[in-house]
Each structure stands twice: as structure tokens, then as C-alpha cells.
Amino acid sequence: MQSKHHRKLFLALTFLGLLFIGDSASAQKPGRTYRNFPAYGFKFKPLRDWSDVPVNERLKKRSVIGQFEAERPLMVKYDGNNRATYKPALKVVRIMPEAASTGSGAKKKKKEWSVKDFVDDLSGSLVPDSLEDAEVETSIIKMGKGLQGTREVLTVRLDTRGDEVPIVWDVTTIVLSDFKVVFAWDYPGGEKKVVKSWSSAVKKAMATFRIVEIEERMDSGGPVTSDSSYEVLLAHHKRDVAQTPGWDLIETPSKQYLIKTNSEDRKDLKAVVARLEASRLLFEQDFPPSSPILQISIVRICATQEDFNTYGQTGGGVAGYFNPRSEELVLYFPQGSAKMTMSVMTHECFHQYCHFLFERSAAHRWFDEGHGDYYGAWKMRGRKLVPNDDMDLGLARTPEIKKMFRDGTVKPLSKHIRFNHPEWQGQGPSNVSCYAQSFSIIYFLREGARGQVKRSYWKKEYGQIIPNYIKTLNDGFRGAYAEIREDAQNDLDDLDADEAEGKEGDRLRERLENPWTYLGLKDKLEIWDAAMEASWGLVDEDEFEERWKKFVMKEM
Structure with missing residues (x-):
């Protein structure tokens, strides 16, 4: 505690x-x-x-x-x-x-x-x-x-x-x-x-x-993590929802998600399942993992904002979030605004996917939040998600980025894409400016790669920025974690029997199981720098900035 x-x-x-x-x-x-x-x-x-x-x-x-x-x-x-x-x-x-x-x-x-x-x-x-x-x-x-x-x-x-x-x-x-x-x-x-x-x-x-008589203890199945099998996770989360009256567990056809909810609106929940499945297919198509992602994603949907706030201890202005520590995506259905929930869900769903794609590590905010908003704007057509210019209602980013360009409050590209998380969140002038700027950059890059940006704005090498960034980031994290695991195993092998069963053995086994929690800030920044050099380092950033600005003001 x-x-x-x-x-x-x-x-x-x-x-x-x-x-x-x-x-x-x-x-x-x-x-x-x-x-x-x-x-x-x-x-x-x-x-x-x-x-x-x-x-x-x-x-x-x-x-x-x-x-x-x-x-x-x-x-x-x-x-x-x-x-x-x-x-x-x-x-x-x-x-x-x-x-x-x-x-x-x-x-x-x-x-x-x-x-x-x-x-x-x-x-x-x-x-x-x-x-x-x-x-x-x-x-x-x-x-x-x-x-x-x-x-x-x-x-x-x-x-x-x-x-x-x-x-x-x-x-x-x-x-x-x-x-x-x-x-x-x-x-x-x-x-x-x-x-x-x-x-x-x-x-x-x-x-x-x-x-009263104990029905089944929560820990009866042993330790459970997102790496556990689907059957183990299903049994665990069924026990978990049974602890609170009114909550239920919903499976999805792909068995890639488990949904916990106290909502009784089956129509909205059916739409949630369809969009979750479509989002995952889209992410795997655009960001194919180097090896299959076997972790099961947990999604919690609260029936009311009050339940959402109590559960997450959140304040106003939050419509959903992904918690990388619990690896859970949490949302609620606003009264009469299921459409907003769907956009927020896909946005946060992208964070959850990247959490596992990058071995439980974080990317730069321009990449992570920009893509979240980009995919959050997509619309369902049948069982598939299709591109859309922007999100609806109060989530729209295009009006904000255009206003920022007119007012001269856009941050220089070279700074914005290299901000650490606190710097990005606090760039201003409004609390959504950082989202709007990252969204517009990703929109330009993604639509250009799809052939939807005019040649007067687009250059062929821009299409390699995102793929190179992803590969270098992924390779860097995987290599760092392999090194942490190797060092921990060597140290564990050097312990005598009593030490291996004691506190030091527990510490080393924790490093083997969760190496991402032991990655130092210096090593993380080196991986980030390498990813930026392999992607943005291949283009003229000043020229890109001019082309991106013209595209935003004339085409978005």
C-alpha cells in the first residue's frame, strides 16, 4: 500500500x-x-x-x-x-x-x-x-x-x-x-x-x-498476467467480475479482447465489439508485429461517467484512458454520445496495441497520440474501418491546428517530434494543441503513404519515416530487454541455493519476467534517438515543415 x-x-x-x-x-x-x-x-x-x-x-x-x-x-x-x-x-x-x-x-x-x-x-x-x-x-x-x-x-x-x-x-x-x-x-x-x-x-x-461460504478464491488459479493463456485469463476475469454485482464479462470472436462492463445497452456493446475487432485488424495491417502478439487485451466499459470516475479516480475532461501498468483500457458511454466513445476507444486501443507491439515500452508522443487521433477518426463501413478526415463533435483536431498556424503558436517541427512526454503534454497554448499538431503530422504521413497527398506536397522519402521509426524502435527495445534478461540469468546462476530461494533470487526472477521495468532512462533515450535518426534523419525537416504547413492550410 x-x-x-x-x-x-x-x-x-x-x-x-x-x-x-x-x-x-x-x-x-x-x-x-x-x-x-x-x-x-x-x-x-x-x-x-x-x-x-x-x-x-x-x-x-x-x-x-x-x-x-x-x-x-x-x-x-x-x-x-x-x-x-x-x-x-x-x-x-x-x-x-x-x-x-x-x-x-x-x-x-x-x-x-x-x-x-x-x-x-x-x-x-x-x-x-x-x-x-x-x-x-x-x-x-x-x-x-x-x-x-x-x-x-x-x-x-x-x-x-x-x-x-x-x-x-x-x-x-x-x-x-x-x-x-x-x-x-x-x-x-x-x-x-x-x-x-x-x-x-x-x-x-x-x-x-x-x-458466508467462500465460492472460489480470486487467487485459486495462481498468478495471472496478460501473458497467461486465454483460458486462464477468461476464468480469472470471470471470477473478478463476479465480485461486483451488475458487472459482466463479454468475449469477442477473435479472442483477442475480454470486455468487462456494467452497461445493459446491448446495441452499443455489439458496436463496441465490432469496432474493437476492426481496429485490431487495421493495426496489424499497418503495423505488422515481428512475432504474433499473444497477450489478451482487457477493455472495461463503465455504464456511467460516475462509475468511470470512481473506478479510475479520474476528474472531468477524461473520456477514456489506457493504463500501461494494469494494461487495461477504460471507457464509459456518455449519455447520447456513443459516437464519441467509439472514437476514444479506437484511440486508446491503439495505445494498448503499441504497448504490446513495442514490448511494453513507449514511443514518442507525436507517433503514439498522433496515430491514436488518426485512427479514432476512421468510420465503420460494414465490418471494416475506413479513412475519415477528422473526429466528430468536440474531438476534431483540424480546426485547432489551423488556428495554431494562423496565430503562430505551432511548435517548430524539430522540437515537437522530439519532445519527451511532459514537454509534449505542456506545449500549449491549449490542452489539445499537442494532439492537434501530432494528428496533422500523422495525417499527412499516413495519407501520403496511401497516395492521397498531391505531389506538390509529398516526397517519396516521407513514406519511409514511419516504417523506419517503428523498426528501429522495436529492434532497440527487443535488444535491450534481451541483454537485461541475459545479465539477470547469469547473476541468478551464480547464486547459491539459499540465495536463489531468497530475496535476491526473487529480484532476479522479476528482471527475467519484466525486463521493461528495468530499462534505464539513458538507454531508453538512446533507443529513441536511434529511431529518430533512422526516420526523420533521412529527410530535410525544414522542407518537410513547409510542405506539411501548406498541406494543412490548403487541403485539410
Whole structure:
């Protein structure tokens, strides 16, 4: 449990906003239905009208097995007339006992976590000393059938743009036969009557905790990664979706994707499957892998933006994303805007494909994001994707790049294509300018290679920029990973039996299995530089820039 979960908490500024915000003493009615945790052998009744969203991979690594959130933000009154909005939430955490180990590589037993450790890990930006100075009130909650939990309650203050907002953390720990389960609730503090009301609701919810029969443990099939077989992944993800009511797993005809969703719109889901399959065929045609890509791509489609935001802990302005760490593509269906979802899906689907194409490594943003937008614009015709000038609705890039040329805000080509990721993202002047510039470059290169750009703009050598870039990048990463694996295997062979079974052996086996996580920045930049030299180094960049600009302004 390492990274912090940053909760969105913002000041309420307008009367219109207040119409959609509940009072801090509301939305705490006891639930009527049990929420079962089939892989862990218990159930309880969450508060009524709370969302129940699957746990993302980041939280899973921190032992979180369930997350719930109030469907509407609540008004928090504090320090007189100050007000802010806050979404109460619950994280359910499973704590396993430390396994005994022996030998020279034995690991030291970790210090047992206190309630303040949990709060520090799960909360947002705390006011300095707020947690350290907080007093913890401890009590026992009776749960029936001989069960009881230790309840620890403390009030901390969150730092929100200079304001200090009181938040109560209400944590109940229950010791079961082979693990502990921790229910970490957080809700508004400040007003005594509000805290009392919430405290009563949480106590009633925790009193409903019951032991049930374990159906099938999540880890019953052993470790699972995207490199596992289709059958193993299918069984694993079926178990995973079964943990959260309302979620389902959908297979695709190609067996290259598994879709997790709580959407009941079968028409839209059918369109998703068709576009996913068409996108993959297109990518394999334009970017044929040097060896078959066997990894199964996971796609999660949330029915609502609220579910999407809760699952990914994202803010506004995000319509979808690919997470290279979890290797999962996450989307949602905006109300009445399935067309936008399809464009975003193909864009993010390209990132997911390149993640595996480049051995889990990243390309320059001009290539990655430019192609994402280029393919995101393509339209379905029957079962195939066909070229299209630009994306629809608010995703269109052409108006932005033309405005940038007129205003003189386009970044010099030589800089834009060599930006690292933060430099590219922050190039400005708007937050979509970087996308628009990369899209127009890729559009020019791709359409030129297809014979759709006039000779007055196009030169034959431009058609080799993308192929040379891909090959050099791919060869570079593969070579670097082969070297990391070879060094790790040699070091592992040099260990004695005890060392090989201990911490050092584990570290070297991790390098063998995931060499991409051990590629140094210097080596990565050398691979990037080689790819740029093999592609852009073969053309006159100044001349290309002039031709590209004229093409954008006259032909796009």
C-alpha cells in the first residue's frame, strides 16, 4: 500500500451547483440488500444509494477488495459559514498475515499497520500534523453469531486550496480465521449532529457483517498476467467480475479482447465489439508485429461517467484512458454520445496495441497520440474501418491546428517530434494543441503513404519515416530487454541455493519476467534517438515543415 488516493473535494461556488448536492446529514439510510464478497467469505449491507464499483489494479495492489461511494456529493459546513462538497466513501481492505520464511534470504516481518497508517494511505492531502495530532476513539461493534469488530474513529483535516476541511475516518477491523478485513469509511466532520448521524449509520451497516461460504478464491488459479493463456485469463476475469454485482464479462470472436462492463445497452456493446475487432485488424495491417502478439487485451466499459470516475479516480475532461501498468483500457458511454466513445476507444486501443507491439515500452508522443487521433477518426463501413478526415463533435483536431498556424503558436517541427512526454503534454497554448499538431503530422504521413497527398506536397522519402521509426524502435527495445534478461540469468546462476530461494533470487526472477521495468532512462533515450535518426534523419525537416504547413492550410 504505497500511493495516496486523492479525493476530489472542491468548494461550492454557485447556487446552481447546490441544486445537485445533498445535505451532509443526508444519504445515510441503512441498506436493504446484502453485498456478498464471494471470493472472501463474508457479506454486509452497504448504505442505501451508494455506488458499488470494481476496484482498479492500483487499489488491488494495496489490498483493497471493494470500494463504495455516495452517489451524490454532500455539503460540508465547517469553521462558521465555510462550505465545501465531499463524497463520502468506503474502502474494504483484506490484510493477510505475514508468511513465515527461513534461510539467508528470509524477509523481515513487516510492522502491523495502525489505523493512522490506513488513513495516511487512503486519504488525500492532509493538513500537516492533522493525522499525528488526531485522537483515536476505540470501541467494539457486535455483529451477531459471536462476531465483533474493533472500531477506531478519528477526525483529520484535508488541505483544499488553503482551506482545512474536517473529515471523519471511521475504521472497523474484523479478525477472521485466515485474514483481517478492514472497513475504512470517510464522511464529513465539523458539525456534531452530522457526525453523530453518520456514525450511527456506519455502526448499523457494520452490524450487518456476516460470514458466508467462500465460492472460489480470486487467487485459486495462481498468478495471472496478460501473458497467461486465454483460458486462464477468461476464468480469472470471470471470477473478478463476479465480485461486483451488475458487472459482466463479454468475449469477442477473435479472442483477442475480454470486455468487462456494467452497461445493459446491448446495441452499443455489439458496436463496441465490432469496432474493437476492426481496429485490431487495421493495426496489424499497418503495423505488422515481428512475432504474433499473444497477450489478451482487457477493455472495461463503465455504464456511467460516475462509475468511470470512481473506478479510475479520474476528474472531468477524461473520456477514456489506457493504463500501461494494469494494461487495461477504460471507457464509459456518455449519455447520447456513443459516437464519441467509439472514437476514444479506437484511440486508446491503439495505445494498448503499441504497448504490446513495442514490448511494453513507449514511443514518442507525436507517433503514439498522433496515430491514436488518426485512427479514432476512421468510420465503420460494414465490418471494416475506413479513412475519415477528422473526429466528430468536440474531438476534431483540424480546426485547432489551423488556428495554431494562423496565430503562430505551432511548435517548430524539430522540437515537437522530439519532445519527451511532459514537454509534449505542456506545449500549449491549449490542452489539445499537442494532439492537434501530432494528428496533422500523422495525417499527412499516413495519407501520403496511401497516395492521397498531391505531389506538390509529398516526397517519396516521407513514406519511409514511419516504417523506419517503428523498426528501429522495436529492434532497440527487443535488444535491450534481451541483454537485461541475459545479465539477470547469469547473476541468478551464480547464486547459491539459499540465495536463489531468497530475496535476491526473487529480484532476479522479476528482471527475467519484466525486463521493461528495468530499462534505464539513458538507454531508453538512446533507443529513441536511434529511431529518430533512422526516420526523420533521412529527410530535410525544414522542407518537410513547409510542405506539411501548406498541406494543412490548403487541403485539410
